Amino acid sequence: MASSRKSVLFVCLGTVVFENTGLFCSTGTSVPGNICRSPIAEAVFKKMATDASVVDKWVIDSGATSDWNTGSSPDARGLACLRKHGIETKHRARQVTKEDFLTFDYILCMDESNLSDLKKKANSVKNSKAKIELLGSYDPEKQLIIKDPYYGHEEDFENVYQQCVRCCKVFLERNS
Template sequence: MCLGNPSPIAEAVFRKLVTDENVSDKWRIDSAATSTCEVGNPPDYRGQNRRKEHGVAVNHVAQQVPEEDLVTFDCMLCMDESSRRDWTRKGHPVNHSRATAELLGSYDPRKQLIVEDPITGMSPT
């Protein structure tokens, strides 16, 4: 989950990783934004070009995080603190919300907690 740019790339890469490891049946993978600014748009062309360079397929149109994700997902991986705060605020009014919000970077072996925008190279927070 992000404001708009990195999460479609993360979704595509993660989908490729679980497919390559033959464990895709154990995961439900999706990507969404906390804002509506990119809803309906394809990923940025620069991100699409980067994925093509690395052989990562993508079929994505931007969407805002649907409310049902609050009760169907166990964990939401956020690109930065801003997205995590937005997710946490969104989750509070929904009954039976079970999803936790974690930073994707907390799983990075290099401990880079915040995922930089792969297009601009800047941290979104």
């Protein structure tokens, strides 16, 4: 990546039932990764950066630490929500790699389990440069956690979208 460009990776993690093994978080449910929250955040941020004429100064992506949905499109409800707001995405789910910790300036995740697990993984990567934070830490309404809408309804995806808009706006203002 060119040194003049900033880079951000939005991450939500797959989960394993009642198990904490490195990258996977312990929530007691089985949720696929990189098809709901993180692609919404990625698409919202790309749109904002494009509208602000700074998209060429950013490398923007999203991922998950599980490979369960690698190559899959985002959840249809998330795509419908984005389309409702005039945003299209060609995103395909991918797994976060060790190289991501070396190349991305920021890795923004969705909840505290994500944050803890990503920080552990970053500690195992020599020369990790990524600043790992909760995307919700940028929310002016102080909603720190971006809840997974996977088992919810369309309005849950709308809530994720609205929170991503608030957070990405502040993040972009502070980092452009």
